[in-house]
Amino acid sequence: MTSPRKRGTASSGSFEDKVKELDVLYRTFERTMAPFVAQAVCGPGCADCCTQVGEICATTLEALRILAYIEELPIFQGAALRQKIAENRTEKKQNLLLPCPFLDPGKMCAIYPVRPFSCRRLYSLEPCGLRGPVVHREFWALAEQFTRALQALDPLGYSGHVSYVLGLFEDPSFREAYLADRPSAGALGTMIQEFDLVVHSRRGAS
Numbered sequence: 001m002t003s004p005r006k007r008g009t010a011s012s013g014s015f016e017d018k019v020k021e022l023d024v025l026y027r028t029f030e031r032t033m034a035p036f037v038a039q040a041v042c043g044p045g046c047a048d049c050c051t052q053v054g055e056i057c058a059t060t061l062e063a064l065r066i067l068a069y070i071e072e073l074p075i076f077q078g079a080a081l082r083q084k085i086a087e088n089r090t091e092k093k094q095n096l097l098l099p100c101p102f103l104d105p106g107k108m109c110a111i112y113p114v115r116p117f118s119c120r121r122l123y124s125l126e127p128c129g130l131r132g133p134v135v136h137r138e139f140w141a142l143a144e145q146f147t148r149a150l151q152a153l154d155p156l157g158y159s160g161h162v163s164y165v166l167g168l169f170e171d172p173s174f175r176e177a178y179l180a181d182r183p184s185a186g187a188l189g190t191m192i193q194e195f196d197l198v199v200h201s202r203r204g205a206s
C-alpha cells in the first residue's frame with residue numbers, strides 16, 4: 001500500500017506543478033482505496049453525499065483549481081456557478097444543511113473532473129439514509145493520512161467548506177500572494193475565524 005507521505009511533501013512551486021502533484025495524490029489514493037470502494041453500494045443517480053453531508057471541504061489549492069476550471073466554462077455556465085457559490089456562502093453562515101452548490105438539477109456534479117478530495121473519499125457500504133455513510137475503519141484512517149498529505153502540499157493554504165475557501169480568492173491580494181507562494185495578510189485573520197478555516201501552517205496566518 002502506498003503511503004501518501006511519500007507524495008505530499010511540503011513544497012513550493014508553480015500552481016501548475018502543484019496541481020500535477022495533487023493529481024498524483026488523487027491517483028495514488030484511488031489505487032490504494034480501490035479494494036474498499038469496490039464494495040460500495042454507490043451508483044449513478046444517488047447524490048446523498050452531495051446533499052446530506054452539508055460540509056464539503058476543499059483546500060486552497062483545490063479551490064483555485066476549481067476556479068480555473070469554472071473560468072474555462074461557457075460564460076453563462078460559469079456565471080451561474082459563481083452565483084450559486086455566493087448564495088451557498090451566505091446560506092452556510094446561517095448553519096443550514098445545504099446541497100453542494102455544484103450539484104446540478106440532474107444530480108450530476110458540475111465540476112466532476114476537479115472535485116475536491118473530500119468528495120473523492122466518500123462511499124458507503126450501505127444506502128446512507130438517515131445514518132449517513134458506512135465505511136471501513138481502515139479506509140477512514142488512510143483517508144485522514146491523505147488529507148494531511150494534501151495540506152502538506154499546500155503549506156501556505158487553508159481548508160474548509162468549499163464556498164468559503166473559494167471566497168478567499170475574491171480578494172485579489174490573497175490570490176496574488178497565494179500564487180506568489182507568500183503569506184497573505186489583510187482581512188485574512190477575520191476570515192479564518194469567520195469561516196472556521198483550518199490553517200495548514202502557522203506561516204499562512206502571519
Ligand code: SF4
Pocket residue numbers: 049050056100101102103104108109110111112115116119
Ligand atoms: S463537488 Fe461534486 S461530487 Fe462534491 S459534493 Fe459537490 S456535486 Fe457532489
